[in-house]
Amino acid sequence: MRSLSNLFNRNREWSKQISTEDPQFFRKLVDQQSPDYLWIGCADSRVPANEIVGLLPGELFVHRNVANVVVHTDLNCLSVLQYAVDVLDVEHVIVCGHYGCGGVQAALQNSRLGLIDNWLRHVQDVMRKHRSRLDELPDDASRLRRLCELNVMEQVLNVGQTSIVQQAWDRGKRLEIHGWIYDLSDGLLKDLSVCVQTAEEYAEVYRQVTEV
Numbered sequence: 233m234r235s236l237s238n239l240f241n242r243n244r245e246w247s248k249q250i251s252t253e254d255p256q257f258f259r260k261l262v263d264q265q266s267p268d269y270l271w272i273g274c275a276d277s278r279v280p281a282n283e284i285v286g287l288l289p290g291e292l293f294v295h296r297n298v299a300n301v302v303v304h305t306d307l308n309c310l311s312v313l314q315y316a317v318d319v320l321d322v323e324h325v326i327v328c329g330h331y332g333c334g335g336v337q338a339a340l341q342n343s344r345l346g347l348i349d350n351w352l353r354h355v356q357d358v359m360r361k362h363r364s365r366l367d368e369l370p371d372d373a374s375r376l377r378r379l380c381e382l383n384v385m386e387q388v389l390n391v392g393q394t395s396i397v398q399q400a401w402d403r404g405k406r407l408e409i410h411g412w413i414y415d416l417s418d419g420l421l422k423d424l425s426v427c428v429q430t431a432e433e434y435a436e437v438y439r440q441v442t443e444v
């Protein structure tokens with residue numbers, strides 16, 4: 233017997249609702265996708281990419297992992313980025329973190345959770361890099377908020393440093409990388425003002441983010 237029938241019921245209702253509003257909706261999506269944006273976000277169930285920005289299927293290319301980390305040896309993330317930039321020709325890469333991120337918190341507290349600890353070493357690298365600024369903050373809650381923000385900024389830099397983005401800029405492709413953070417408590421996004429769209433801007437933002 234098939235389990236999770238409630239999810240299949242919900243799926244049928246969802247499909248019906250969309251088809252009622254636009255009978256051609258799914259047919260149009262079969263032949264092509266042409267999203268304008270690549271979203272790199274946290275796997276957290278409370279941060280559903282499409283819903284937060286009110287975009288429909290076909291409008292947002294999405295990669296999610298724990299703590300929205302972009303690692304230069306992660307073939308999964310790099311493949312998504314390369315496909316989005318070179319094949320789908322997206323013009324915006326959005327790295328979106330969120331306050332109250334469990335992954336960032338585990339990194340901050342040096343928690344022992346299992347295999348995931350190895351992944352979160354990348355966030356601990358961010359923490360160590362900004363240690364003195366984090367130590368100046370009054371309490372753990374503000375340190376967590378700040379590390380969530382700094383982690384996004386560092387991942388924006390990591391995206392900008394990939395050969396994929398560097399080559400796209402070299403050939404004159406329009407490509408902007410954005411760093412945003414989502415607040416679970418009110419459902420609102422905040423722009424962290426680290427948007428980069430050229431190699432020159434990248435150098436400037438790199439200096440801003442990394443100077444301690």
Ligand code: CO
Nearest residue numbers: 274276333334
């Ligand atoms: Co998270």
